[in-house]
Amino acid sequence: xxxxxxxxxxxxxxxxxxxxxxxxxxxxxxxxxxxxxxxxxxxxxxxxxxxxxxxxxxxxxxxxxxxxxxxxxxxxxxxxxxxxxxxxxxxxxxxxxxxxxxxxxxxxxxxxxxxxxxxxxxxxxxxxxxxxxxxxxxxxxxxxxxxxxxxxxxxxxxxxxxxxxxxxxxxxxxxxxxxxxxxxxxxxxxxxxxxxxxxxxxxxxxxxxxxxxxxxxxxxxxxxxxxxxxxxxxxxxxxxxxxxxxxxxxxxxxxxxxxxxxxxxxxxxxxxxxxxxxxxxxxxxxxxxxxxxxxxxxxxxxxxxxxxxxxxxxxxxxxxxxxxxxxxxxxxxxxxxxx
Numbered sequence: 001x002x003x004x005x006x007x008x009x010x011x012x013x014x015x016x017x018x019x020x021x022x023x024x025x026x027x028x029x030x031x032x033x034x035x036x037x038x039x040x041x042x043x044x045x046x047x048x049x050x051x052x053x054x055x056x057x058x059x060x061x062x063x064x065x066x067x068x069x070x071x072x073x074x075x076x077x078x079x080x081x082x083x084x085x086x087x088x089x090x091x092x093x094x095x096x097x098x099x100x101x102x103x104x105x106x107x108x109x110x111x112x113x114x115x116x117x118x119x120x121x122x123x124x125x126x127x128x129x130x131x132x133x134x135x136x137x138x139x140x141x142x143x144x145x146x147x148x149x150x151x152x153x154x155x156x157x158x159x160x161x162x163x164x165x166x167x168x169x170x171x172x173x174x175x176x177x178x179x180x181x182x183x184x185x186x187x188x189x190x191x192x193x194x195x196x197x198x199x200x201x202x203x204x205x206x207x208x209x210x211x212x213x214x215x216x217x218x219x220x221x222x223x224x225x226x227x228x229x230x231x232x233x234x235x236x237x238x239x240x241x242x243x244x245x246x247x248x249x250x251x252x253x254x255x256x257x258x259x260x261x262x263x264x265x266x267x268x269x270x271x272x273x274x275x276x277x278x279x280x281x282x283x284x285x286x287x288x289x290x291x292x293x294x295x296x297x298x299x300x301x302x303x304x305x306x307x308x309x310x311x312x313x314x315x316x317x318x319x320x321x322x323x324x325x326x327x328x329x330x331x332x333x334x335x336x337x338x339x
Contacts, residue, residue: 001025001026001027001028001032001035002025003023003024004021004023004024006020006021006022007020007021007023007066008020009021009024009050009053009058009062009066012024012050012068013053013057013058014052014054014230014234014236015057015230015234015235015236015303015307015309015312016230016234016303016305017057017234017303017307017308018308019058019060019061019062019309019338020061021061021062021064021066022045022061022064022065023042023065024050024065024066024068025042025065025066025067025068026068026070027070027071028072030144030151030179033067033177033179034149036065037146042065045064045065046063047066047067047146047174048062048064049067049174050067050068051068051069051090051091051120052093052094052116052117052118052121053117054116054117054118054121054236055121055125055236055237055334055335056236056336056338057236057309057312057313057337057338058338059308059309059310059313060309060310060338069090069118069120069178071089071091071120071179072089072091072092073089073092073180074086074087074088074089074092074097074100075088077182079187082186083185083187084106084185085139085183085184085185086101086106088119088180088181088182089119089179089180090118090119090177090179091118091119091120093119094112094115094116094117094118094119094121094122094127095113095114095115097119098112098113098115099113099216101185102212102216105187106187107186107187107188107189107190107191108132108137108183108184108185108186109137109183109185110189110212110215110216110219111130111131111132111192111195111198111215111219112129112132112219113220113223114219114223114224115127115129116237119181120178120179120181121178122134122181123135123138123141123161123166123168123178123181124166124169124178125164125165125166125169125334126161126163126164126166127164128163128164129223130192130195130196130198131192131194132192133161134161135159135161137184137185138159138181138182138184139155139183140153140154140155140181140182141153141180141182142154142178142179142180142181143172143177143178144176144177144179145175145176146177147175152176163241163242163244163271164241164334189211189212191210191212192215193215196222197222198215198219201218201221201222205218226296226297227294227300228294228296228300228302233294233302233303233304234302234304234307235294235302236335238274238299238300239301239316240274240299240319240320240332240334241331241332241333241334242271242273243271243272243277243329243332244265244269244270244271244272245269245272245329247269247270249328249329250270250272253327253328253329257280260272260273261276274299274323274331275298275299276298277323277326277327277331278293278298278299278319278323279298280326280327281319281322281327282322283319283322284298285298287304288315288318289307289311289315290304290305290307291303291304291307291311291315292315293319301315301316301319313337313339316333320333
């Protein structure tokens, strides 16, 4: 457990914006966390839980206690004829865990390769990519109740997963700290290669019967070709959620834009591509000051090096308003804004 006063947060957010915490403390166990929460010097300070900092934008300094989750561990806790159950500490790096799973022939997470952040954030926002979401391979999680100082277990139903949603992003926000996640991984792969460019890339490589490593390698290649590396160009991945609209709304818009990408969902709803909407509104590759939407992926808002969190937020507001004016669709930010 380490404690720093007046700590810089610049290296702890993938936008790389300058911000400070009044106090920052890293914890590696629930015992460490309990000690910090019961410390009389910190008792009345506002709190912020920080994992990998890959889904967070600081628009100001944080005037309280930043709790950095560094709980480690990857352990197989049981298995049956079809599945391996793997319990992972919330502080583990997500991509490193995916690669560890592939090396051990644990299938089910290969489509989620190279997603930034830590394991603890994965169920919080039900991360997903290339046709797979965390909920597909989720078994349970343990979370520390900040009010009772006790650890509770949540199964899949209790998490109420939705599109980039869970109870930990809404009704339980700031009330729990996820400490571990247990995944239900496959002994025999059930590959999902139909989404995006995976099949085409496998074909280019002459791979007719891919394994999980092949799929992971292709996903990594595709992501690297489309998305900027946060270590080189500050960003938090997709800044906005893909909007979900009614069938009537879709019909109205598609009558003017028949080429608009769309993905049918249940109950007559339709998911639209936020990146396409942003590009049509003229923002793809457009730079305003020290920030802008990326030249290869309009869904990614980037910091060219010197933008403040406030400037990045203001740019996102310009994009939101522009898409709303052009299409009548209100985009929603996926990134957690600290204002």
